[in-house]
Amino acid sequence: MTETKYYFPNQVINSMNIPFTIKLATRTNDDVIQGILEQVTYTIKRELNQVDKEFSPFRSDSLLVKFQNGDLDPLLKYDSFQSVFVQSKLAEEMTDNYFSAHFEDKYDPTGIVKGWVIEKSFESNLRELLDDPDIDGVSLNGGGDMKFATKKNVDFRWGIGIEDPNDLQNIATSFYLKNGAVATSGMNKRGQHIVQNNSSNIQQVTVISSSLVDADVWATAGISAGTEQFSKMIWNSRLTGVLFDQEEGQIHFRNGVLKHAQKTSF
Amino acid sequence: MIRKIIGVSLSFGVAVAMAIDGYIVFFKDTQSTEVKTKTTTKKTATVKQKSTGQYKDGTYTGSSTSTRWGDVQIQITISGGKLTKINVLKHPDSENKSVQINEQSLPTYKSEAIKAQSASIQQISGATETYKGFTGSLQNALNQAE
Numbered sequence: 001m002t003e004t005k006y007y008f009p010n011q012v013i014n015s016m017n018i019p020f021t022i023k024l025a026t027r028t029n030d031d032v033i034q035g036i037l038e039q040v041t042y043t044i045k046r047e048l049n050q051v052d053k054e055f056s057p058f059r060s061d062s063l064l065v066k067f068q069n070g071d072l073d074p075l076l077k078y079d080s081f082q083s084v085f086v087q088s089k090l091a092e093e094m095t096d097n098y099f100s101a102h103f104e105d106k107y108d109p110t111g112i113v114k115g116w117v118i119e120k121s122f123e124s125n126l127r128e129l130l131d132d133p134d135i136d137g138v139s140l141n142g143g144g145d146m147k148f149a150t151k152k153n154v155d156f157r158w159g160i161g162i163e164d165p166n167d168l169q170n171i172a173t174s175f176y177l178k179n180g181a182v183a184t185s186g187m188n189k190r191g192q193h194i195v196q197n198n199s200s201n202i203q204q205v206t207v208i209s210s211s212l213v214d215a216d217v218w219a220t221a222g223i224s225a226g227t228e229q230f231s232k233m234i235w236n237s238r239l240t241g242v243l244f245d246q247e248e249g250q251i252h253f254r255n256g257v258l259k260h261a262q263k264t265s266f
Numbered sequence: 267m268i269r270k271i272i273g274v275s276l277s278f279g280v281a282v283a284m285a286i287d288g289y290i291v292f293f294k295d296t297q298s299t300e301v302k303t304k305t306t307t308k309k310t311a312t313v314k315q316k317s318t319g320q321y322k323d324g325t326y327t328g329s330s331t332s333t334r335w336g337d338v339q340i341q342i343t344i345s346g347g348k349l350t351k352i353n354v355l356k357h358p359d360s361e362n363k364s365v366q367i368n369e370q371s372l373p374t375y376k377s378e379a380i381k382a383q384s385a386s387i388q389q390i391s392g393a394t395e396t397y398k399g400f401t402g403s404l405q406n407a408l409n410q411a412e
Contacts, residue, residue, distance in 0.1 A: 008388050010409050012400070019400040021409060023388060072321055072349065075328065075340055082331045086338050089354050141405065144392040161404070163392025169404065174387060186393025204393055 006136070006156065009033055011041040015048035016056070018114065018143040024129065025137030025156055033134060040129065044121045044140070051117045054080055057108060068106050088112045091217040095233070098221035111220055114142055115183065115213040122147040145183040147212045165204040165244050172250060173242055181212035182241075185219035200226025201246035208240045215241075227251075231258060323347065327355070 007029035013020040022041055026033050054063045063074035063081045074081040088101035088109040101109045118140050126138040127149055136156045139148035148158045157178050161171035165186055175182070184206040205222035209215040218239055222230040227245045238256035245251065252259045321344050328340040336356065343351040390405040400406050 008409075008411075012406075012409065014397045017397050019397045019403075019405070021389075021405060023409070025388070070349075072326075072342065072344075075342065075352075076326055077328075079329075079331065082328050082340055083333065086331055086333055086340060086354050089352075090333070090338075139389060141389055143396065144390060144405070146389055146391065148389070158389055159387040160389040160391055161387040163390055163404065165393065168392065171387065171390070171404070176386075182389075182391045184391040184393050206391055 004136075004154075004156070007033075009037050011037055013041065013045045013048060015045065016052045016114070020044070020048060020118075020143075021139075021141040022126070023139045023141065024135055025139075025150070025158070027134045027136065036129065036132070036135075040125050043125055047121050047125075048117060051080070051113065054078075055084065055109070055113045057110070064107075064109075084109050084112055084116055087116060087213055091213070094237075095217060095221035095225075098225045098229075098233070099217045100224075111216055112213060115145060115181075115211075115216040118142045118145065118147050119181070119212045122149075145181075145212060145216055147181045148177065148179065150178045162206050162242060163204075172244070173252075175208065177208065180208055180210050181215045182206060182208050183212060183215035183219045185216070185223045187223060200228060201248070202227045202230065202243060203246055204244040205230070206241045206243070234258065 004027060007026045008023055009026060009029055010021055010023040013022070022037070022044060024033070024037060053059065056062045057064055057068075059065060063078055067074045067081070075085060076082075085107075088107075091099050091112060092101060099111075101107060101112060122138075122140045126140055129135050129138050130149060130151045135151070136154045137148065137150045137158060139146055139158060144163070146160070150156050150158065157176040159174060159176055160182055161174045162184065164170040164172035184204060186204040202223060205219045207215040207218040207222070209218070218233070218237070219241070221233065222243060225233060227243065227248060230243065233239070234253045235256045235258075240254050242250060242252045248260070250260075323345050325341060325343050330337045330339050332338075339355040341353040341355055342349060343353075388408060390403070390408065392404070
């Protein structure tokens with residue numbers, strides 16, 4: 001068995017002040033691959049900018065700001081706005097309001113929008129590239145939250161390092177995954193308005209799921225709920241991922257079951 | 267050689283697409299298409315008010331939106347000229363799915379503590395990344411090592 005050598009051609013897009021990395025895992029890295037990458041980057045960039053135009057809290061003509069100012073048209077007439085609104089409402093329900101799409105009494109679905117647009121762009125542009133015989137993996141990573149897939153019947157997995165909350169230049173743990181989504185929340189993640197009503201020492205939560213919106217919602221809810229309360233949610237909703245607590249250290253959970261990592265040294 | 271030709275023609279294709287899209291983006295102002303809400307026509311408010319955002323008292327239902335929980339609809343109630351209620355109407359079979367979204371097709375994984383520069387890592391999930399701080403980030407370093 002010879003091991004396949006992989007290339008990871010990628011492009012970075014700046015939209016909504018978030019770095020979006022489009023990355024492929026390929027068996028060759030020639031002009032054809034570069035052409036495909038350029039084309040898909042161009043389309044995704046356009047989609048991201050369109051969503052920014054509709055959901056930016058900083059543009060007075062965005063659907064979001066119109067809605068915040070009492071205009072109901074976005075809610076009743078725009079597909080994208082409805083979809084985001086419904087998802088944020090269900091996210092609040094699903095997490096007993098530990099996740100909130102409101103900030104200072106205003107509707108502000110920034111976290112949902114990011115997960116939703118990554119998911120949408122990924123499905124309509126990147127997944128189909130796996131049909132190319134030279135492309136074994138596709139991924140879209142927006143500021144540390146990502147959606148990815150790999151070709152069936154190949155061994156390739158995406159190697160995903162989880163940032164160490166105590167040392168941002170270090171990886172604390174890593175996962176090797178074929179398909180799905182990973183989101184990480186911390187006390188300071190931008191665009192998330194986390195109100196922490198607990199005395200917990202929770203520092204960072206990573207959730208792995210098939211849906212990026214769900215992963216992001218649960219990770220955010222985890223920070224807001226604190227280690228103890230979130231542990232119950234992990235069990236009740238059979239979550240998978242890893243959390244960091246100042247006292248307890250690194251705690252992995254899989255399908256709802258908690259597992260304290262033994263103190264690894266390296 | 268053939269791949270080369272395809273590559274060149276592809277880049278040309280991209281250039282053409284960019285030109286066309288540029289035209290659309292800058293000259294046509296593509297807002298997302300308004301959905302035709304069949305239900306809102308039921309109660310079309312006579313447009314006495316100046317603002318388009320004003321609706322008369324009553325209940326309005328948006329068109330059906332498909333989510334991963336199934337199809338849902340938004341229903342709003344306006345009374346006394348004010349928005350008093352927003353409901354999400356779920357279709358009967360969508361309720362169960364919301365609880366278990368996480369478990370289906372969960373990928374198998376192994377986890378290990380390894381050094382940041384390991385060749386086996388291509389992605390970073392973290393809590394702090396903004397475009398401003400991207401240059402010094404681990405993700406950027408990994409991207410360079412394509």
